[in-house]
Amino acid sequence: MFSKWIKSWNQYWFVAKPLHGLVLFRIGVALILFAYYLKRLPYAEMIFSVESFDHRLGFIESLSIPLFSPAVAMFLVLFCLVTSLLFALGLWTRLSNIFLVVLVAYLGCVEGMYTIGGFNLLLISSFLLIFSDCGKYGSLDYWLWLKKGNKKKKKEIEKRKVGSYWVQRLIVVQLAIVYLACAFYKSQYAYGWYNGKFLRETLLDPYWGQLPLGVWMSQYHWVMAFAGTSVLLWEFFMSLFVLLPKFRNFAFISGVFFHAFILFTFNLTSLFSFTMFVHLILVLSPYDVARYCESFNSFLRKNGIGVKK
Amino acid sequence: MNRAIISFFIIGYILFTLQVSFFPGMGLKRIYFWPWTTWHMFQWNVSTAKKISVNGYTLEDQVVKVDLELLLGYIGGGHNPALVIYYKKLFTPLGEQNAFKNRFSEYLVRSYNKKVSSDKEKLKGLDLILWSWTKEPSNSFEDLKEELCHRWSD
Numbered sequence: 001m002f003s004k005w006i007k008s009w010n011q012y013w014f015v016a017k018p019l020h021g022l023v024l025f026r027i028g029v030a031l032i033l034f035a036y037y038l039k040r041l042p043y044a045e046m047i048f049s050v051e052s053f054d055h056r057l058g059f060i061e062s063l064s065i066p067l068f069s070p071a072v073a074m075f076l077v078l079f080c081l082v083t084s085l086l087f088a089l090g091l092w093t094r095l096s097n098i099f100l101v102v103l104v105a106y107l108g109c110v111e112g113m114y115t116i117g118g119f120n121l122l123l124i125s126s127f128l129l130i131f132s133d134c135g136k137y138g139s140l141d142y143w144l145w146l147k148k149g150n151k152k153k154k155k156e157i158e159k160r161k162v163g164s165y166w167v168q169r170l171i172v173v174q175l176a177i178v179y180l181a182c183a184f185y186k187s188q189y190a191y192g193w194y195n196g197k198f199l200r201e202t203l204l205d206p207y208w209g210q211l212p213l214g215v216w217m218s219q220y221h222w223v224m225a226f227a228g229t230s231v232l233l234w235e236f237f238m239s240l241f242v243l244l245p246k247f248r249n250f251a252f253i254s255g256v257f258f259h260a261f262i263l264f265t266f267n268l269t270s271l272f273s274f275t276m277f278v279h280l281i282l283v284l285s286p287y288d289v290a291r292y293c294e295s296f297n298s299f300l301r302k303n304g305i306g307v308k309k
Numbered sequence: 310m311n312r313a314i315i316s317f318f319i320i321g322y323i324l325f326t327l328q329v330s331f332f333p334g335m336g337l338k339r340i341y342f343w344p345w346t347t348w349h350m351f352q353w354n355v356s357t358a359k360k361i362s363v364n365g366y367t368l369e370d371q372v373v374k375v376d377l378e379l380l381l382g383y384i385g386g387g388h389n390p391a392l393v394i395y396y397k398k399l400f401t402p403l404g405e406q407n408a409f410k411n412r413f414s415e416y417l418v419r420s421y422n423k424k425v426s427s428d429k430e431k432l433k434g435l436d437l438i439l440w441s442w443t444k445e446p447s448n449s450f451e452d453l454k455e456e457l458c459h460r461w462s463d
Contacts (some may be wrong), residue, residue: 014312177326
C-alpha cells in the first residue's frame with residue numbers, strides 16, 4: 001500500500017516531460033520583468049534610492065530595508081535588466097536566474113511590491129525556476145552545447161528536450177492556491193459580487209477603472225450581475241480545473257479570456273494580466289505544448305526562417 | 310537532487326503557501342512566500358497603517374487629501390510609476406479601512422467625473438512639485454495643495 005502510494009507520488013511529480021512549456025514560461029517571466037524594470041529605469045532614483053518618496057515619507061525605515069545612493073540604485077536596476085535578458089536568452093541560465101531573483105526580491109521590497117499578488121507570483125515562480133531544467137533546451141546554453149560538437153548526438157539531443165517536471169507541477173499547484181484564495185476572499189463579500197455592485201464600483205473607480213470598455217459595461221446591471229457571479233464561480237472552479245488534466249484546455253482558454261478582460265477593463269498595470277498569461281502556459285499538457293512548438297518550428301523551417309535540423 | 314528532499318520541500322511549500330494565503334489579516338487575496346515579505350506585510354498591516362503620517366498629517370487627517378489623491382490618481386494613470394507607488398503607499402492603508410473606503414470611493418467617483426477633463430498637459434511637472442515637497446517637510450500640506458490647485462486651474 002505504502003509503496004504504491006510512493007509510486008503514484010513519484011509518477012505525479014518526478015516523471016521527465018518535454019521542456020517546451022517551461023522554456024516559454026522562462027522567456028515570458030524574464031521578458032515581463034525586463035519590461036517592468038525598463039519602465040522604472042528613468043525613475044530609479046525616485047523609487048529605489050535613499051532619495052525615494054518612500055524613504056522621505058518614512059515607509060522604508062519601518063520595514064528596515066537597506067537603501068543605497070541614486071547611482072547604486074540605477075546600477076541595480078540596470079543589472080536587473082541585464083540579468084533578465086540573459087535569463088530570457090538562456091545564457092548561464094541558472095546563474096542569471098539566481099541573480100535575477102535576488103535583485104527582484106530586493107527591488108520589490110524597496111518598492112513595496114510584496115503587497116501586489118501578481119508580482120509575488122512572478123517572484124515565486126522565478127525562484128522555483130532555479131531548481132528546474134528550463135535552460136537545458138531552447139536557450140543559448142543549449143545552442144553553445146550543440147556548437148561544442150554535439151550536433152550529431154541524436155540521443156543526447158532528445159534527452160535535453162525533456163526534464164524534471166516537479167517545478168512546473170508546483171507552479172501550477174501554486175496557481176490553484178491563488179485562484180482558491182481569490183475566490184475565498186471574494187466569497188466573504190459574495191452578495192456584492194452576485195449583484196454586480198463591487199464590479200461596477202471597481203470599473204468606475206477613478207484609479208482602478210474608468211477605462212472605456214468598463215465604463216460602457218457598467219451601464220448594464222445584468223451584465224455586472226452576470227460578470228460578478230461568473231468571476232466568483234470561475235475562480236472557485238479554476239482552482240480545480242488547472243489541476244485536472246481533462247479541464248486543462250478549458251482552464252487555459254477561459255483563463256486567457258478572463259485575464260484579457262481584466263487587462264482591458266481595469267486600470268491595473270499590465271503586469272498582472274501578462275503574469276497570468278505566462279502562468280497559464282504551464283497549465284497545458286507539456287506534450288501538447290511540445291507538439292505546438294515543433295509544428296511552429298517546422299512551419300518556420302518551411303518558410304526558411306526556422307532553426308535548421 | 311534527492312527525491313526525498315524535493316518531496317519534503319514540495320509538501321512544506323504547499324503547506325506554507327496555503328497558510329499564508331488564508332491566514333486571517335494578511336490580505337486574503339494575496340500570496341506571500343518569502344518569510345521576510347510576510348513579516349513586512351504583517352508590519353505594514355498592523356503598524357504602518359496606524360503610524361502613517363505625512364508631514365505631520367495622520368491617517369485620519371488624510372481624509373482631507375482627496376483632491377491630492379484625485380490628482381495623483383490621474384497622473385498615476387500610466388505616466389510616472391514613481392507617483393503610482395507614492396499614491397498607493399499613501400492611500401492603500403486608507404483603503405483597508407472600510408469607513409474611509411466608502412467615503413473615498415463615493416467622493417472620488419463624483420469628483421472625478423466633475424473635475425477631470427482631458428488635458429493631461431496641465432499636469433506636467435506635478436511629479437516634480439510633489440517630489441520636492443517630500444524634500445521639504447517644512448512645507449505644509451495646505452501649501453502643496455494650493456500649488457497643485459493653482460497649477461490645475463491655470
